[in-house]
Each structure stands twice: as C-alpha cells, then as structure tokens.
Amino acid sequence: xxxxxxxxxxxxxxxxxxxxxxxxxxxxxxxxxxxxxxxxxxxxxxxxxxxxxxxxxxxxxxxxxxxxxxxxxxxxxxxxxxxxxxxxxxxxxxxxxxxxxxxx
Numbered sequence: 001x002x003x004x005x006x007x008x009x010x011x012x013x014x015x016x017x018x019x020x021x022x023x024x025x026x027x028x029x030x031x032x033x034x035x036x037x038x039x040x041x042x043x044x045x046x047x048x049x050x051x052x053x054x055x056x057x058x059x060x061x062x063x064x065x066x067x068x069x070x071x072x073x074x075x076x077x078x079x080x081x082x083x084x085x086x087x088x089x090x091x092x093x094x095x096x097x098x099x100x101x102x103x104x
Contacts, residue, residue: 008040 011032018025 008036011036011039
C-alpha cells in the first residue's frame with residue numbers, strides 16, 4: 001500500500017493565511033477537526049490492515065515452503081514405491097544373474 005501524504009498531526013497543525021475576504025477561521029477549524037477525526041480513524045485502520053497483510057504474507061510464504069517440502073517428500077515416496085523390491089525379489093534376481101554369468 002502507498003504511504004499517506006499527511007499525518008493527523010500535520011492536519012492538526014495546518015494554519016491558513018487570513019485575508020480580508022477569506023473564509024471564517026472558526027468554520028475552517030471546525031471542518032478540519034472533522035477531517036482530522038476521520039483521518040485518524042483511517043490511519044489507524046490502514047496501519048492495522050498493513051500489519052495484517054504483512055502477517056498473512058509471512059504465513060503464505062511459510063505455507064508455500066511447507067508445500068514444496070511435502071511435494072519433495074511425496075516425490076521421494078513415489079519414487080521409492082515404484083522402484084522398491086523385496087529382499088526375496090532381489091535374491092531371485094541375483095541368483096538369475098549368477099546363473100547367467102557363471103552358468104549352472
């Protein structure tokens with residue numbers, strides 16, 4: 001999210017030059033007080049949402065890492081399952097290879 005241009009303090013401290021035919025300073029101050037109150041509410045919500053967004057981003061990154069880890073483990077399990085032989089199968093195979101190499 002983009003940074004805000006003004007802080008509530010900047011709004012509160014803003015002063016205007018008063019001309020002969022200028023606006024009523026009291027009305028301007030009252031209106032700025034309303035704006036300031038809304039801006040403070042907005043700024044607090046913005047900070048809260050920004051913190052929550054950062055927290056959710058960290059959680060998402062962690063979840064992605066866990067998914068990659070689990071996918072790697074699943075691939076290893078799948079590879080093990082497709083190429084696994086029992087001890088009896090291996091002994092039979094070795095026996096057949098010995099017969100081929102050394103004869104009966």
